[in-house]
Amino acid sequence: MAELLVIRHGQASFGQDNYDVLSDLGHEQARAVGALLRDIGWVPDRMITGTLKRQQDTLTSMGFGDGAEEHSGFNEYDFSDLLNARFKGDVPALENGDRKAHFRMLRETVFEWQDDTFGGARETYRAFAARVEAARTFSIDTDARRVLVVSSGGVIGQMTSVALGAPNREMMNLNLQIKNTALTRFMFSKNAFSLNEFNATPHIMTKSGAHLLSYS
Structure with a gap:
C-alpha cells in the first residue's frame, strides 16, 4: 500500500x-x-x-x-468568520493571550457550526x-x-x-x-x-x- x-x-x-x-x-x-x-x-x-x-x-x-x-x-476553516457569524459581528472580547478561553470558544463555535445552529458563515x-x-x-x-x-x-x-x-x-x-x-x-x-x-x-x-x- x-x-x-x-x-x-x-x-x-x-x-x-x-x-x-x-x-x-x-x-x-x-x-x-x-x-x-x-x-x-x-x-x-x-x-x-x-x-x-x-x-x-x-x-x-x-x-x-x-x-x-x-x-x-x-x-x-475560517474561525474568524465563524465567530462573526455566530455572534452576528459582536464577538465577545477575550483577554489578550488567553489561550484556554480562545480554544474553548473555538470548540463551542465549531460544534454549533456542525449543528447548523447559526447561519451567515461563508462556508457551511x-x-x-x-x-x-x-x-x-x-x-x-x-x-x-x-x-x-x-x-x-x-x-x-x-x-x-x-x-x-x-x-x-x-x-x-x-x-x-x-x-x-x-x-x-x-x-x-x-x-x-x-x-x-x-x-x-x-x-x-x-x-x-x-x-x-x-x-x-
Whole structure:
C-alpha cells in the first residue's frame, strides 16, 4: 500500500494581526521534521499543500518545497468568520493571550457550526467536509507511493474522524490535540484507505527537541 503523510503546519502567529505567518519557532519545527524524514529515508514522490502561506512556508522550511502542488481543500476553516457569524459581528472580547478561553470558544463555535445552529458563515460545515474529501481524493489519485501533504489541524481532524467512521464531534476533539508539525499517516490503495498513525512528533520527543512543542 502507498502512504499519505499529512503534516500540520508549523507554529503560526497566534494573537497577531496576520495569523498566516510562521513564527521563528514554526520555521524551526519545520526544519526539524524535514530533517527527520530525510534521516529515515522517507522522501516524498508527490507533495501538496493548501494555498495558505503558513502551509507553503512549512514545506519550504522542511526542504521539500520544489515542485509542490496546491489544493485549496487542504486550507483551514475560517474561525474568524465563524465567530462573526455566530455572534452576528459582536464577538465577545477575550483577554489578550488567553489561550484556554480562545480554544474553548473555538470548540463551542465549531460544534454549533456542525449543528447548523447559526447561519451567515461563508462556508457551511457540510461544504468544508466536502472540500476536505475532494482534497483527500485528489491526493491519493496517483501512482506515487509516498505522498506528503502540509495542511492544518481542522482538516487533519476531519480526515481522521472520517477515516475512523467517527461522529462529527470527533473532528474537533481531534483538531484540538494536533501539535504543530505533527505527522498523521494514512495507508491507501485503489480500494482501501485507513489511518496508520495520528499526531506523531518523534522530532519533538527528545530532550533536545522538547522546546519545539506547540499547538497553535
